[in-house]
Amino acid sequence: MNRTLLRTADGSATIHIEEMNVTYHSRHGAVQESMHVFINAGLVYYCNARPEKKELNIFEMGMGTGLNVLLTADHAVEHDLNIYYETLELHPLSNEETALLDYGTYVKTDIHTIHNATWNSPVKLIERFTLKKVKQSLIEYRTPELFDIIYFDAFAPTAQPELWTEDIFHKMYGMLTQGGVLVTYCSKGDVRRAMIAAGFTVDKIQGPPGKREMLRATKQ
Numbered sequence: 001m002n003r004t005l006l007r008t009a010d011g012s013a014t015i016h017i018e019e020m021n022v023t024y025h026s027r028h029g030a031v032q033e034s035m036h037v038f039i040n041a042g043l044v045y046y047c048n049a050r051p052e053k054k055e056l057n058i059f060e061m062g063m064g065t066g067l068n069v070l071l072t073a074d075h076a077v078e079h080d081l082n083i084y085y086e087t088l089e090l091h092p093l094s095n096e097e098t099a100l101l102d103y104g105t106y107v108k109t110d111i112h113t114i115h116n117a118t119w120n121s122p123v124k125l126i127e128r129f130t131l132k133k134v135k136q137s138l139i140e141y142r143t144p145e146l147f148d149i150i151y152f153d154a155f156a157p158t159a160q161p162e163l164w165t166e167d168i169f170h171k172m173y174g175m176l177t178q179g180g181v182l183v184t185y186c187s188k189g190d191v192r193r194a195m196i197a198a199g200f201t202v203d204k205i206q207g208p209p210g211k212r213e214m215l216r217a218t219k220q
């Protein structure tokens, strides 16, 4: 797989895979998209509804560059939250690829602590943030944990249709606590219908710059 660095419109970096014609983030802005879709529409939305809850479990499908991990770890520190974060990644970036990602301009948490962390066991990255990276496919993945928030950040359904099925969303539904939310940048009708068939209540909400809509699915 030929992975190259791509500079997005907000100045932040992402990765492009030519053969699959996919990028890890929106070309309109990597940091902008992660902040809008995952931090604001997911984490901040969930916390605003439950200001008393200070311990959160988050699951991410597709760790990629680690940008969502970094933004979430910073948020935990800034808002006095204790976060357990479990993330799946089947094709981790190499050290050389990680070295190109200049996210230090945007976040305080050091990207190297994430990429150097041991796989498949929880690692306390910083005082308020524990990370468990799992090197496994979402198809086979099983966990006894329950999560409050799921960041669903797979490549687009056109590139990986097998990850956007009713079966997969049924699995995600089972992994959420009551009232838990799943957020994704995708707003396709087929995806929305698969989520509803899996039991979710789904809202189409405003997307990040460059994208009209995104989805937030709630386990009522």
Ligand SMILES: C[S@@+](CC[C@H](N)C(=O)[O-])C[C@H]1O[C@@H](n2cnc3c(N)ncnc32)[C@H](O)[C@@H]1O
Residues within 6 Å of the ligand: 023, 024, 025, 034, 061, 062, 063, 064, 065, 066, 067, 068, 069, 088, 089, 090, 091, 092, 136, 137, 138, 139, 153, 154, 155, 160, 163
């Ligand atoms: C859209 S990118 C994720 C971007 C990431 N959240 C970030 O902040 O950089 C999708 C990620 O899912 C990973 N992936 C693809 N298929 C997978 C699978 N079946 N199971 C787990 N991870 C997979 C890819 O290697 C890629 O890193």
